[in-house]
Each structure stands twice: as structure tokens, then as C-alpha cells.
Amino acid sequence: MRGISLAFPGVKALQDVDFRLFPGEVHALMGENGAGKSTLIKTLTGVHTPDSGSVLLAGESVAFSSPGQAQQAGISTVYQEVNLCANLTVAENILLGREPRRFGGIDFPAMRKRAAEVLARIGVHIDPASVLETHPIAVQQLVAIARAIAVDCRVLVLDEPTSSLDAGEVAELFRIMRVLRDEGVAILFVSHFLDQVYEISDRMTVLRNGTLVGEHLTSELDRRDLISKMIGRELGALEAIEDASERHSVSGPVLVRAEGLGRRGAIAPFDLDIRAGEVVGLAGLLGSGRTELARLLFGADRADSGRLIVDGTPLHLRGPRSAIAAGIAFCSEDRKGEGLVADLSIRDNLVLAMQAARGWSRPVSRKVKDSLVEKYLTALDIRPANPDALVRTLSGGNQQKVLLARWLVTEPRLLILDEPTRGIDIGAKAQIQQLVTTLAAEGTAVLFISAELEEVVRIADRIVVLRDRHKIAELDGGSTIDEVVELIAGDPVPEEVAS
Amino acid sequence: MKNRLLWPILALVALLLLNLVVTPSFFALRIQDGHLYGGLVDVLKNGAPTLLIAIGMTLVIATRGIDLSVGAVAAIAAAVTCVHIGTSPDAGTALAGMAIALVLCAALGLWNGFLVAGLGIQPIIATLVLMTAGRGIAMLVTEGQIITVNNDAYRQVGAGFVVLPVSILISLAVLGLVALTTRKTALGMLIEAVGVNPEASRLAGVRSRTIIWTVYVFAAVCAGIAGLMISSNVSAADANSNGLWIEMDAILAVVIGGTSLAGGRYSLTGTLLGSLIIQTLTTTVYTIGVAAEVTLVFKAVVVITVCLIQSPKARAALSFRKVAVS
Amino acid sequence: MTALTTRLPARFLPVLATVVLFVITFGAGSLRYDGFASGQVIANLFIDNAFLIVLAAGMTFVILSGGIDLSVGSVVALSTMVTAAGLRAGWPVPLVIIAVLLIGSTLGLLMGVVIHKFDIQPFIVTLAGMFLARGLCFLISVESVSIKDATFREVATAVIELPGGVTITYNVVIALLVVLAALYVLHRTRFGRTVYAVGGNEQSALLMGLPTARTKVGVYVISGFCSALAGLLFSLYMLSGYGLHAVGMELDAIAAVVIGGTLLAGGLGYVLGSLAGVLVLGTIQTLISFQGTLSSWWTKIVIGALLLVFIAVQRGMIRGRRRQAAVAS
Amino acid sequence: ACGSGSGGAGSGTGNGSSGDTITMGFAQVGAESGWRTANTKSIQDEAKAAGIDLKFSDAQQKQENQIKAIRSYIQQKVDVIAFSPVVETGWDTVLLEAKRANIPVILTDRAIDSDDTSLYKTFLGSDFVEEGRKAGDWLVQNVNGPTNVVELQGTTGAAPAIDRKKGFEEKIAAKPDIKVVASQTGDFTRSGGKQVMEAFLKSQPKIDVVYAHNDDMGLGAIEAIKAAGKVPGKDIKIITVDAVKDGMTALANGEINFIVECNPLLGKQLMELAKKVVKGEEVPARVVTVEGTFTQEQAKAALPQRQY
Numbered sequence A: 001m002r003g004i005s006l007a008f009p010g011v012k013a014l015q016d017v018d019f020r021l022f023p024g025e026v027h028a029l030m031g032e033n034g035a036g037k038s039t040l041i042k043t044l045t046g047v048h049t050p051d052s053g054s055v056l057l058a059g060e061s062v063a064f065s066s067p068g069q070a071q072q073a074g075i076s077t078v079y080q081e082v083n084l085c086a087n088l089t090v091a092e093n094i095l096l097g098r099e100p101r102r103f104g105g106i107d108f109p110a111m112r113k114r115a116a117e118v119l120a121r122i123g124v125h126i127d128p129a130s131v132l133e134t135h136p137i138a139v140q141q142l143v144a145i146a147r148a149i150a151v152d153c154r155v156l157v158l159d160e161p162t163s164s165l166d167a168g169e170v171a172e173l174f175r176i177m178r179v180l181r182d183e184g185v186a187i188l189f190v191s192h193f194l195d196q197v198y199e200i201s202d203r204m205t206v207l208r209n210g211t212l213v214g215e216h217l218t219s220e221l222d223r224r225d226l227i228s229k230m231i232g233r234e235l236g237a238l239e240a241i242e243d244a245s246e247r248h249s250v251s252g253p254v255l256v257r258a259e260g261l262g263r264r265g266a267i268a269p270f271d272l273d274i275r276a277g278e279v280v281g282l283a284g285l286l287g288s289g290r291t292e293l294a295r296l297l298f299g300a301d302r303a304d305s306g307r308l309i310v311d312g313t314p315l316h317l318r319g320p321r322s323a324i325a326a327g328i329a330f331c332s333e334d335r336k337g338e339g340l341v342a343d344l345s346i347r348d349n350l351v352l353a354m355q356a357a358r359g360w361s362r363p364v365s366r367k368v369k370d371s372l373v374e375k376y377l378t379a380l381d382i383r384p385a386n387p388d389a390l391v392r393t394l395s396g397g398n399q400q401k402v403l404l405a406r407w408l409v410t411e412p413r414l415l416i417l418d419e420p421t422r423g424i425d426i427g428a429k430a431q432i433q434q435l436v437t438t439l440a441a442e443g444t445a446v447l448f449i450s451a452e453l454e455e456v457v458r459i460a461d462r463i464v465v466l467r468d469r470h471k472i473a474e475l476d477g478g479s480t481i482d483e484v485v486e487l488i489a490g491d492p493v494p495e496e497v498a499s
Numbered sequence B: 001m002k003n004r005l006l007w008p009i010l011a012l013v014a015l016l017l018l019n020l021v022v023t024p025s026f027f028a029l030r031i032q033d034g035h036l037y038g039g040l041v042d043v044l045k046n047g048a049p050t051l052l053i054a055i056g057m058t059l060v061i062a063t064r065g066i067d068l069s070v071g072a073v074a075a076i077a078a079a080v081t082c083v084h085i086g087t088s089p090d091a092g093t094a095l096a097g098m099a100i101a102l103v104l105c106a107a108l109g110l111w112n113g114f115l116v117a118g119l120g121i122q123p124i125i126a127t128l129v130l131m132t133a134g135r136g137i138a139m140l141v142t143e144g145q146i147i148t149v150n151n152d153a154y155r156q157v158g159a160g161f162v163v164l165p166v167s168i169l170i171s172l173a174v175l176g177l178v179a180l181t182t183r184k185t186a187l188g189m190l191i192e193a194v195g196v197n198p199e200a201s202r203l204a205g206v207r208s209r210t211i212i213w214t215v216y217v218f219a220a221v222c223a224g225i226a227g228l229m230i231s232s233n234v235s236a237a238d239a240n241s242n243g244l245w246i247e248m249d250a251i252l253a254v255v256i257g258g259t260s261l262a263g264g265r266y267s268l269t270g271t272l273l274g275s276l277i278i279q280t281l282t283t284t285v286y287t288i289g290v291a292a293e294v295t296l297v298f299k300a301v302v303v304i305t306v307c308l309i310q311s312p313k314a315r316a317a318l319s320f321r322k323v324a325v326s
Numbered sequence C: 001m002t003a004l005t006t007r008l009p010a011r012f013l014p015v016l017a018t019v020v021l022f023v024i025t026f027g028a029g030s031l032r033y034d035g036f037a038s039g040q041v042i043a044n045l046f047i048d049n050a051f052l053i054v055l056a057a058g059m060t061f062v063i064l065s066g067g068i069d070l071s072v073g074s075v076v077a078l079s080t081m082v083t084a085a086g087l088r089a090g091w092p093v094p095l096v097i098i099a100v101l102l103i104g105s106t107l108g109l110l111m112g113v114v115i116h117k118f119d120i121q122p123f124i125v126t127l128a129g130m131f132l133a134r135g136l137c138f139l140i141s142v143e144s145v146s147i148k149d150a151t152f153r154e155v156a157t158a159v160i161e162l163p164g165g166v167t168i169t170y171n172v173v174i175a176l177l178v179v180l181a182a183l184y185v186l187h188r189t190r191f192g193r194t195v196y197a198v199g200g201n202e203q204s205a206l207l208m209g210l211p212t213a214r215t216k217v218g219v220y221v222i223s224g225f226c227s228a229l230a231g232l233l234f235s236l237y238m239l240s241g242y243g244l245h246a247v248g249m250e251l252d253a254i255a256a257v258v259i260g261g262t263l264l265a266g267g268l269g270y271v272l273g274s275l276a277g278v279l280v281l282g283t284i285q286t287l288i289s290f291q292g293t294l295s296s297w298w299t300k301i302v303i304g305a306l307l308l309v310f311i312a313v314q315r316g317m318i319r320g321r322r323r324q325a326a327v328a329s
Numbered sequence D: 001a002c003g004s005g006s007g008g009a010g011s012g013t014g015n016g017s018s019g020d021t022i023t024m025g026f027a028q029v030g031a032e033s034g035w036r037t038a039n040t041k042s043i044q045d046e047a048k049a050a051g052i053d054l055k056f057s058d059a060q061q062k063q064e065n066q067i068k069a070i071r072s073y074i075q076q077k078v079d080v081i082a083f084s085p086v087v088e089t090g091w092d093t094v095l096l097e098a099k100r101a102n103i104p105v106i107l108t109d110r111a112i113d114s115d116d117t118s119l120y121k122t123f124l125g126s127d128f129v130e131e132g133r134k135a136g137d138w139l140v141q142n143v144n145g146p147t148n149v150v151e152l153q154g155t156t157g158a159a160p161a162i163d164r165k166k167g168f169e170e171k172i173a174a175k176p177d178i179k180v181v182a183s184q185t186g187d188f189t190r191s192g193g194k195q196v197m198e199a200f201l202k203s204q205p206k207i208d209v210v211y212a213h214n215d216d217m218g219l220g221a222i223e224a225i226k227a228a229g230k231v232p233g234k235d236i237k238i239i240t241v242d243a244v245k246d247g248m249t250a251l252a253n254g255e256i257n258f259i260v261e262c263n264p265l266l267g268k269q270l271m272e273l274a275k276k277v278v279k280g281e282e283v284p285a286r287v288v289t290v291e292g293t294f295t296q297e298q299a300k301a302a303l304p305q306r307q308y
Ligand SMILES: Nc1ncnc2c1ncn2[C@@H]1O[C@H](COP(=O)(O)OP(=O)(O)OP(=O)(O)O)[C@@H](O)[C@H]1O
Pocket: A008, A009, A011, A012, A013, A031, A032, A033, A034, A035, A036, A037, A038, A039, A040, A080, A383, A384, A392, A393, A394, A395, A396, A397, A398, A423, A425
């Protein structure tokens, strides 16, 4: 790609960016949130038409007018947000557009078989005939990856494919990426996990604010340099966080207590105490029931057993509203579907929860709104810092920050964060972790869910381990990653661990 | 924002100019018995009911809904009021009748809201029930007869003038009120949120059901008032034809005004323009003497032209061609 | 329990519910009225609604893709007009049929292209299409034109004897063939699955590299074609062409599709549901004419009430069943 | 319930389910106007009076619903079927079925366009073209000099609209001074009539006569004329068709100048015909309803007895 420029109304997303991708390499595209990575990818695949510049494929100039054309030319892409059709089956999502046929019609048995094979390649075992929307977002992400590798392609583009995957899934993915690379496929990879980038990539290109910073061999660029190239200044903030994460055991009053809370088909009844000022981490594999647990606490789903006690009095959870009223906030992992209201502005999204709690007739005054917006735009470094921008137009990471800010605005007593650092760049991630620590210090209880175990271990005062939709253990904050991993993956029979 | 409304305004102006060309006296205004009289006034007066219904419809559509029952509700309001008034010339009777009618309409709105928000039935089919049955109810009230009344107070609603037609004043007042309430309170934002992403709104603690319920009640009350205007304009309630197909006009007005049927962001100003465009179109047909059998083709051509003018893509395609030619 | 047995039926529930309801109503009608429980009454349900079945099948495509087509009723009228006027002018029957189908499909194509290329909401475009088609009828003739062509009359009055003395017309056969074809296209072809994908999430479908443009235009062509075909069936049914035929029929078609459990937002639904929806509407009609004592206004109220009972019970069944499924899994 | 299939040759009492009471299936078009409601009521009342068991259905203005209703009457084996075909075409198939089932058919309101006159026994009703002619006649006789007429048409395509226009034009052709300067549909409704008239008043410099295809549109036009500061009946003459009560009142008050009657009360005649037809007696192929015209004076006299 040569001299690519692209402007959206009000934003110059890309300015004169050059980018090269060779066969047989894994090329990491690096940059902060909003640097223009996804936009560059979408220009490559024909979603956007560049204002200037050209795209060359194997030496020939190409101009795709739709992603379909790019696909036909051998470019297979996983876009950042899960871009699949949730109403179709898993098999269809993987193979639609290149389905096996028989007598002119789609051959469904063959299709399901193919899909199951592809899924098995990345270690997923789900029914290909099930409907996609019945699966959690992480599984959907795996399906998207399956779609991309289901065809023979020359170029494989992966825009933050790992943001909600856990270590096992990531390892699987990398294994396949290596195989493909060795077969000569050119792979473009975007991730905010530096470990992953260093593990898999051969070369990297760094973007900052829509401009090219440079292209380097991974082996020649160390982390510090990479980070300073990405953020454009020396890092210091980052180190501060590494230290900030000292753990302490909290012995304050119990804020929220779950007694035998459970929901059939979602999570087995569990007990849980969360104290004010405490950070409780939830650890478990994909599908272990972390999200379900969190949704029960928030009343997003109705529990069919047990009860929830807040401040010593039982709380009858009729839905999110009563949870919010009791000071509980829940930041969903599915920011597109359950989190943000994409067609509203940053400002409206920020105050939505607060406003909803006050009721429509008592609007948050313009002044308060502006000061809140101002505060969080800077505190979380949301870009563009234009409160009237539609959330839909923000980069993935910035959307995540807006969602987080919405709940911070309500000043909750218990903040449930389900994958809050998904798709967030390294600087922002550090900020958020620091924020959690600060909040806890100020007395807010935090329930922290993350696929990144390291992160959980680092900031949690106590870790609750889930497996197969059962709570199997509680560890205190001093535990090491290995200890947790052992519990998570360990014995196949939960009873043994529990007893 | 301004840009978005520029094209509908241009379309409206073009339509008005067409009238001026064919009928030079179209813009002429004179004072007749102490009120304004002229072609433009007619457009405003006759467009008032559609505008009013379209305002209610805008909010319903913003929540991803649709209300097909407004026409029937209008007919019910007219029927109830006129039957109540009967032969009485009293202002009091007229007021009481209108009050009863509007309370009834609010109840009908509650019913729609119940089906949509309470039972979770798809809006189009939920309101289809009242669209069908409602007209039956209106005819039940009038026993299928056209109820003629002779009541000056009632006549004011649809045919009265305070310099301008009372009906347009009412509609504009409602428009202003809605604009004010939705902008000055958080209602507008919450309505949009529910329309764009109901699930996310629920998880943010928005009372989506109450909001949906509210917009259907409001739409029904608007429809009720519109029904009063329509029947008061001719001093008669015709259960069968009052408000017939007005739901289509209203939806069209909303959509021409730039609000998407998929819910979410809405524009009240757009709706105002949309309603005016539709009414001007109808009036144009009458004034420029389009033959009855060509009327529909003419309407189709105008509607599609208006939409093409508004569509950025169509304009881009057109200007591209111009550039290519020159 | 495997996911297959719990999940797939959940999606079929609305359709199942509609069918079950249909059977129940029919049973109720049979108990209440003499002569209701005859095979011919069922056959009449199909005979009298053949055109609506075809319309609903076409409409299902459009609604599944997330659009709407308000022009269908008028296109039916236009088709009857073209048929009648063409035959009166002495055109041979095959030519008339081809002309009608071409006109319908072309109108659909035009609307689809405008909707897609210029990004204008389907509601407006098809509403304009509705005005246009009906306007064209009146341009051809304001009066109704009767069809005197011998072949046409023969086909119209010909009946097919089924076992048990029940007779149906060729219209029914054609309508059922259309339903079968729609089933095949929607569920066995790439185009059909893309229709579902576009209805589910157009942006995603585009990013998945699916031919969304072709699909979006395609559904309107199909709907236009079906409307024209329905118009031909209607011509056979009425043996006349008239500009005021099929007024408001688009609403019947949409209602049938939605009653059949198709989501108006797109992406979820089945043609068989639409067929059941048509039969439900037809049964309501039949019940009312068997009742035979309702005044005009009570007719409307009862239609509304029956419609309500249908959708409310359907809703209840779906909810109850979902809960059971959730518990069972 | 009795006549199980065998009910065959020669039994003069028809094929009804019970011996003496006649069952009549009546497929009404709808209830789109006061006129139609009066029509329905007359039929229902007279059926009761004549001891005829009436099965009534309302087609909600749709011809296909009327056809369905007729088909269901055939299914229910009624003794006689009557209906008002709003359109003259499109009845052959279903009437053929009725004929095959040996059920006699009576048309009210309007004949059908079929070469096969054996499909129905008789038809009872008004002649819309004739109504138009009567209106035209009156105009020709009552105006002198150049006259500008505006016409408020019924629903585009509807038979009464077409025929009333046709009959009217036929007659005024005799006097070239009379010109129809504008003609637009007001959909048979008052608000339609008022809106169209408002527009005409602005676009036409001189209007002498309004010809409305029904009373309701005429009444709407009166409102518009008054609002324009003119006097209906004097400054602008008004001719309408139907003669419903409201119209007659306006005529008596001098706001309308002439009304052509279109009588909806044909229940009695229909029942008599039905009885004869079922008995197998001969009936005339065409029975015209008694209809008149009203001037202002006649209206004053007739108004007190007006039922609808
Ligand atoms: N459709 C759009 N309309 C307007 N602005 C947009 C649009 N899409 C992206 N942008 C802007 O372009 C810039 C680059 O966004 P992009 O999504 O490419 O960032 P990114 O590098 O992928 O970030 P992240 O790591 O958060 O995903 C951002 O400022 C974003 O707000």
C-alpha cells in the first residue's frame, strides 16, 4: 500500500501511509487506540476507498470496491468487532459465500462437516448447526477466525483476533498462524498484547495518529522503543503502574453477598462475598461462566435460586435498574451488542446510565454533563475528544473507554468489569488498571473479569476461580499465575478441588 | 444538521414554486372575515392533522416501532365527540366531548403500548389489531352514519382562525412542546437510546418499557386531536373515511423528514417539512389541475424526485455525471 | 440434550405456533358451524387466497432481508389491468403472461436499484412504486375491463378433482409451487442464505464478502415477480382487470408474513410461516362469513379481535415453550 | 342438515336446508358511506319483516372478499344469493359455481358485464348513468350563458364516479356554453370535497356551478365556499347525487340547488323478488328502483319523512 490517505468528516484517519506485507511473514500493525490500524485494514479490503494512494497486490494495482472482491483476490480478513451474522448458524457463518454444493443447492451435511473440521483446527468444539447468537462473544470471535482460515488465502488479516481469547485459544491460533506462514501466506496481525506480538510477529509497522512512524524487524526493536514509538513520548507512566499494583487484603464490611445464587444452564449456585474497597478477580476458561456470574449479580439475567444481599439487606433484583439503584454497575464484554448505543454521541453514551437512574424528567444539566464529559475524555484519553462524535465512528479501544466511563460516572459501589481491557492499547490498559486500584482505594468494590490471567493476578485482592460453570475455589491475592492456571485447567473433576 | 434539512426545504420550495408558475395567485394572501385567506393558508390548515399525527409517529418510529392504528384512533375521537355533541350548540358540551374522546384515545394508546411493550408483539402487527378493530369501534359509535354537528366551539378546532388556522396553531404548539420536552429533558435521548439498541439501554438501566408505553400513548393522543381537527373542519364525523390512510401519509412525512424506520435518531423539524411537502403535493394536484387518473403517477414522480434530491448518493451520482459530461 | 434438539425448534416455534393455532381455530369453527368441517372449505381457503400466498412468499424475501415492499397490491392491480387490456387488444395469452411478469419484475428491479444505489428507505421507494403502479392502471383505463378470452376463462373455471369430491383450481397448484420454490431458494441456495445474512446484519454481511448489493436488489425483483404472478392468478380469479383491485392487499401480505413469525426487522422467519399466516387470515374471513349475522362494524371488530387472539396466544406459546426449553437444557 | 346429497330432481321448494323459511346470503360491499349503511339496514329490516333468514357479510370494500363470501354461501347451501356488485366485471367464475349448485342469484345496484345472462335471475337497482343524465338535464335547463362547472368526482375508478361523470357529460354536451373547467376526485368524502373545493376556489377565477358525485362532497364544498366568503346556492350553484338526509337539509336551506336521488331502500323489493325467485316464478330481468330528483321546494316537503 502506497501513500494511503483517508479522511472522515472531521478526522484525518490516515495520512500518506506506506505499508508492505510479504508472503511468509507475520507482520504486526502497531499503534495506540485510534491510530488508524483498523482503517488501514479496511482500506486494504475495499471497505473504504482511500482519498489518495494505491494498493498493490503482488505488484498489480488493485482497487477493491467491496470486501467481497478482496476476498476473491485471496485476502481473508477478521475484522475487529465480530462481524458475523448472529442469526445464522455457525456453519453458515464460516462457509457462506463458498459453501459446498450439490445439485446446485447448498449441501448442508457437507457444510457442517467442513465447518466442524475448521473449528477443530483451532480447537473449538461446538455444534456447527447451532445459531451463532447463542454463543458468547469469545466463541464468536473464534468462529470469525475459523471463517478466515477456512479458505486458501494469500493474505490473512487479523484485526485484534485475540482480544477476548484466553491463553489456550491464543496458543492454538498462533500454531495455525505459523503453519500458514510457513505455507507462504502473508499475515497481518493487530494486537495490543505486546507479549503476543513479540511471540508471533516477524516484522512490525507502527502507526501514530494516522501517520507512519516506521517499519522494523521485530527482533530489532525492543519493547521500550516500540512503546515510545507508539505513544510518541518516553514511557514512564507504564512503569508506574507495574508498581501501583500492590495487593492488600481487605477486611472491611461485606458490601455484596451472594448466597446460593444460581441459574440453571448458566451457572451453578455459588456463594460470594465482596467487600467495599476490594478487587475480586474472576478467573476461568472461556465458557466457564464468568460472564454469567456477573450478569446474575447485576440482574441482567434473573437468578432462579439463592439471593443477593447488599449491605446486609436482601435485594430483590428485578432487573438492571434495581441493581443500579443499589450501586452496582456492569460493564459488559459485548460492547457492540450490550454496551454502547452506537448511533448516539459520546456525550449521550457517557451520561446514559446516570440519566436513566434519574429518570427522564430530571435531566442532567448541560453544565454537569460538560464537566463530566470533559473529565472523562481527558482522564481516559478518549480520542477524538469531541463529545458530539457518534460512538459508532470511534476506534474499538476508544469505544471501550467510553463504555467504562459511562459506569464510572454513576459512581458505583460495586463495579463489575467484564473484559474492560479488551482491545485497549497498552497505555490505556495501564491507565485502567490504575483506575481500578484507585477506585478500590477509595472504597469501591470491583469485580474484575479478564481473559488475561496475568492482569487478574496483578490487580486482584482475591481471585475466584470458575470451572465448568461452578465456582471451585477462592485464592487470595498473593497467588501466582501458575497456581491459578493449575486450578483453572487442572483436574477434570471439580469436586476434588472443591473439597 | 442544517445541511440535512437543506434539501427537504429546497424540495418544498420547488413544489411551491411549481404552484406559483401554474397559478400565479397561489401565493396571494388576503384578509377574509378577519383571517388570512389563500393557497398557502390552505396548505397549513389541511396539513395540520397529518403533521400532528406525524409528530407522534416520529417518536414511535424513534423507538423502532410503528403505529398503524392512528387513522382508526382519529376516527374514534371524531365519532365519540360528534356523538356526544349531537345537536347541542354548547361550547361546554363540545369541550366535554373532546375531553372524553382524548381520554379514550390515551387509553387506546395504552392498549397499543401494552401489546408492544408488555406482550412483546411486533409493533406493526400489534397496531394492526387496533387499525382494523378501531374503525369498527368508530362505526359502532356512529352506527355507520355520518354524524353532522352544528357547534361553533367545535368548529373552531379544525376550521377556526386566529389570524392563522387554529388547527395549524395547535399542531405547531404540540410540535414546540414536544421539541422542548425532548430536548430540555432527557426524554429525547432515552427514546433514541431505546430505538438504537434496546438491550444496551436495558442494561444501562433505561426504563425502556415505560418509554415505549409513553410514546404510544402520546401518538394516540396526537391522533385523537388530529381526528378532531379533521371532523371539525367539516363539522361531521365519518367513521369510515376520517383519517383513512393517514397513517401512511404520516409515516411518509416522518421518513421524508429523514428519520429512519430502523429507529434511533429522529428529526422533528424534518417531520414538519415532510408533512408540509406531502400536503403541498396534494394541494398542488388540485390547483394545477392534474387529471384524476394521472394523479397517482404524478405523486409517485414527485415523491421519488424529492427523495432523490435528498439522497447524498444520488446527488453525488448526478454531479459526477455532470462533471464527466462537461 | 444436544443443542440441536433444543435450539432449532425454538426458531421454528412461531411457525409451529401459527400452524397449531390454525388447526385449533379450524376445529372450533367445525364445532360451531354446520358444513365448516368439509374438505371443500379447506380447499376454498387455498382457492380464495392463492394470490395472497404468492404475494406473501415474495414479501417474505423482502422482509427477511430487512426491507419492506408496499407496492405489491398495486402491482397486482396493474397486472390484472395489463392482462385484461392486453387480451382485449387481442394479444395471445403467452405474450400477455410474459409481459405481465416482465413488467412486475422490472418494477421490482427499478425499486431495488433505487433503494440500494441511492440509499433511500424502502418504505418511501415502494410507496412511490405503489402510487405509480396504481396510477398506471388508471392510465390504461379508469373502468374495469372484463376478460373474455376463451383460454383464460377455461383455465379460470377448470377444476382439479381431489379424492373426496374436493375440487381445487390451477391457481392453488401454482401458489403451492411458488411456496416450494421459495422454500428451496431461501434454504438451499446461496442467494437465500445471503438474504438471511443481510437481514441479520447488513454491515457484517458486507464485511463477510457476501454479495449484498445483488441480494438487496434481488429480493425486490423476486417480490415484483411474485406480485405480477399473483396478479395473473388474481386475473384468473376475477376474470377482470381493474385499477381498484387489491387495494390494501400489501397490508394483508405483510400481516400474513409477520403473523407467520417473521421478524419485521429481518433475518428470522420462514416461508411456511407466511403460508400459515395467509391461512390464518383466510380462516378469520371464513369464520366471519359462516357467522353471517355480523354488522359491518362488528365484522371489523371481530377481525381485529381474532387477530389479537391469534398473536397473543402465539406469543404466549412461544414464551412458555422458551421457558421450558431453558429449564430443560 | 337433512338433504343429504340426494336432494335432486324436480322438488319445487329449492335446495335449502329447511323446508319453508328461505335463507338468503347477502354479500354487502362495505359500509363506506351513510348511503350504504342505509342500504344494509333496509335489507336487514325487510328480511326480518319478510321472515327470510338472512346471512349477511360485509366485504370491507373488497371485491375478492365479496367473492369469498358468495363462495361460502354456496358452501352453506343457502336458497338464494344477493349482492351489490360495485364493479361490473369479475363475477363470472363464482356465479358459475352458484349456477352449478342451483342457487339463484339476484343483483342489486348494478348489472354485471357478462355475456351469459343466465348467471343471474334479475337485477334490482339504480342506474348511475341515468343519475348523471338527470343532473346534466337540470343544469342545461336552469342556466343561461357561459357557465363554468367544477366537478367533484367520486373515488377514481369507482363505478358510480365513472357513470355519473359519463351521464352528466352526455347531457351538457348539448350546450357548448357549459364547460367543466376543473374535475378532481374528492373520494366521496366531505373532507375530500372541502379540500378540493378550496383549491379550486383559488385556482379558478370563475366558478358558477359545482357538480358533486355525492352529497357528502357537496356538503364539504359548501363549507369551502362559505369560508371563501361566497354564498353557496347563490353565488355558486350546487348539484349533487344521493339525497341523504344531510344533503336534503342543505337543499331545503337553499345551499344546494338540486339533488338527484339514489335510493338505498331497496330491501322490500329485494325480498319480494327473492321469494318469487326461490319459488321458481318468472321475474323481470331488470327491476328499476323508484328514484326521483329534488329541487329546493320539493326538499322542504320531503324532508320530514326522510329516514336516512
Ligand atoms: N466511520 C468513521 N467515521 C468517522 N471517523 C472514523 C470512522 N472510522 C474510524 N474513524 C476514526 O478514524 C480514526 C482511526 O480509527 P481506527 O479504527 O483505524 O483505529 P485503530 O487504530 O484501529 O484503534 P483501536 O486500536 O482502538 O482499534 C479514529 O480517530 C476514529 O475515530
